[in-house]
Amino acid sequence: MYNEIARQRRQILGDAARVLKKLEDMQLKDPQLYFKACHDSRGLLRNLFWSDGISQLDYRLFGDVIAFDATYKKNKYSCPLVIFSGVNHHNQTIVFAAALIADETTDTYVWLLRQLMFAMRGKTPTSIITDGAMAIRNAVRDVFPEVRHRLCAWHLIRNATSNVGNPSFTSKFRKIMTGDYEIPVFKRKWVQLIEEFGIEDKPWVINMYEEKHMWATAYLKGKFFAGFRTTSRCEGLHSVVGRYVGSRYDLTSFVEHFQRCVAHMRFNEFNADYESTRGVPVMQTCIELLERYAAELYTHEIFLFFRPFLSRAGSMRVLKIDNTNDCIKYIVCKHGRPDFTWTVDFHQEEMIFMCTCLRMESFAIPCEHIVKVMVDRDIREIPRSLVLDRWTKKVKSALNDPSGFTRDAVVISRQSALVEFSKQLAAVAAKVPERYEETRDLIMGLYSSYKAADEGENQPHSGVARSSNLYVHPTTGGSGQPSKKKKRQRCSVCQMEGHKKTTCPWQKDTDNNVIENEAIGSDDGDMCTEATAELDSNS
Ligand SMILES: [Zn+2]
Ligand SMILES: [Zn+2]
Known part of the structure; x- marks a missing residue:
């Protein structure tokens, strides 16, 4: 018996060490990636929070409204997964951060929200949407006392189903929740509804009415939630993630597959970006x-x-x-x-x-x-x-740095988008020999000319594409200037090159906030004093 426990413990320790190593490796490519692990007094991993570079850039633009909740049974240890999500300019769901946690206590959620604030350099959201679990509510009140808190419609409808168990009630409840009523009309309709079903005394019903300002559109209209009322959003994210992660995954493969899921969501954004640049739709109105x-x-x-x-x-x-x-x-x-x-x-x-x-x-x-x-x-x-x-279409141009260097995270995400676009092209081009040759020559021609431009040379090295000069960019190609390979300094606040901590554009955000630690992504072994449990296998 003891041996079995010891064996499991060794396994868990090994898995925890591997996932931290995995995140460190990811950091080599994406220096903005932030992660934080929290261990208990026995050295077992309790909580793990991570947010990559693109998530942090997205948060700068779309972090006004965030949603989060916990889901289960998505990994070997059955520990809850928390996803912080939002909405981008195409009304698509985006991921700001994720965490695996050992328990759902207020302390754990407070720790998570503080990690989120640290990763996001102290920028607080204006609105938060959650599933309404008590520990989450307490933590939100603790960390974001000023932020509007809305309960997720999808979870409320699920609760209505489990608490009342009448489909007719659920559909009427949904209508009252999302209806654009004046407050007196809402109150009258609520009384009618609970009388119709004879559920005046149910604790859930009484509780719901007390908290109407957190879920009824009648009370919430005029507050910006980026269209988060739509009940399918939360459910959609859960089901997308569910397609990527399995219940038998250890921590390392969980993080790997979760990030693959996020990459897939980002490719959809690149696609939508592309669609948005393609001409203007046919005008339909008389204005x-x-x-x-x-x-x-x-x-x-x-x-x-x-x-x-x-x-x-x-x-x-x-x-x-x-x-x-x-x-x-x-x-x-x-x-x-x-x-x-x-x-x-x-x-x-x-x-x-x-x-x-x-x-x-x-x-x-x-x-x-x-x-x-x-x-x-x-x-x-x-x-x-x-x-x-x-x-707007131009929202992302705010990220194009005027000084000309690009963030590593942006490069990585563009790279994986180009791989996906190329896959689509390859699938249709490979079928016909002529298409294959044309595509190959185009790709290799572009490759040679970009490479030549980077190296500042007139002629490409390889003889693969003789017509490559067709694609040389008129302003950058063929200048004959050897590129300067100067080593740039790196900022300790934002990890970007080309400026110091004192001139960092992030510095303004950090100054306004209590968060002072600069060691973004550099430490991972902090001990939590309130630790009581660990990421435990219950199998
Ligand atoms: Zn109006
Ligand atoms: Zn900086």
Whole structure:
């Protein structure tokens, strides 16, 4: 018996050491990768948190709204997996960080959230969506007292099913949760619902009502959650991850396959980036100038969200215009429905629009009422005040460093995207001999010319592609200048080359925060004092 336990313990120790080695190896390619392990008093691994370079860059742009929850049975030790996720400019799910944890206590979640803040240089989100587990709520309140906290609709619907067990209730509950009601209407509908099913006394029902401000759209509208209300998002991420990781995996292969899953999600983003650059869609509404402007501004996905508002603005009427001291008030209604009105306040000087429907605040996309006012005033471009960068095509250009060097993480992720694009090409090109030769010559021609440009030489070394000079970039190719191989200094804060800690662009973020440790990704053996359990095999 003792021998068996000792054998298992040795196995676990070996596995824990291997996964840390694996992450260190990953760090060689991606120096921004941050990971942190937490051990118990016996030296067993308790918690492991990691976030790679691209995740951290994504967080800079899309870290305003984050979601996280724990899932189970995804590895050999059955320890919970926590994924911190968000939404990119194509409305795709992205991963900011992940962690394997030994238990779901408040202490563990506090540790996790502090790791997240450290990896993200102290940038706090504005909104958090979680599954509502008590330990998570306590930790969020502890670490982010100011941040809005919403409970995940998918988990609530699952809870409704398990607590009431009536499909008819579940579908009505869902409708009340997501309905765009005024608060008194919401309250009335809730009372009707629980009376209809005779569940007034159920603790779950009483508890849900007490926390309505954390899940009911009636209370949450006007707060930005990047469209996270959609219940499929959480479920979608779980099922995608489930396709990549298996319940028999040890820690090392778990991390490996999880990162493969993340790489796959990122390839989908590269694809969407490509789609968004391909021309402008056919205009469909009669407000063509605004539609065209929106098509060029927003990514394809977000444009498709916005376009229905343009169509609906066509059936809107301006009932009345009131000039007040500080703004112009537009009373807007739907054609044929003068009893339903919205008020749009327009502040001309700052070009600020505020509509009583609050959809601009909830989704950061102008509503049909604001569009109607824009049409009424003959505004032909969506004003800056109504545009959130995170939904635009150019949001990622913020990452193109002006000083010209590229972050390692960006290079790695582009590289794997090109491999995927090439795979797609190879699959169709290999079928026909002529296609194969044409593709091969193109690839090798490009390769030779880029290589020559990098080396600053006129002629490529290899004779594979004689026509390679066709592809030499006019400004960089054939200059004859040997490249400078100067060793650059590396910054200890952000690990980028070309500047020092004191001139680091990140420094501003770090200064504003309590997080002072600079040793990003350099240590992994910190002891947790509150440690009580370990990543244990329960088989
Ligand atoms: Zn509106
Ligand atoms: Zn720096």
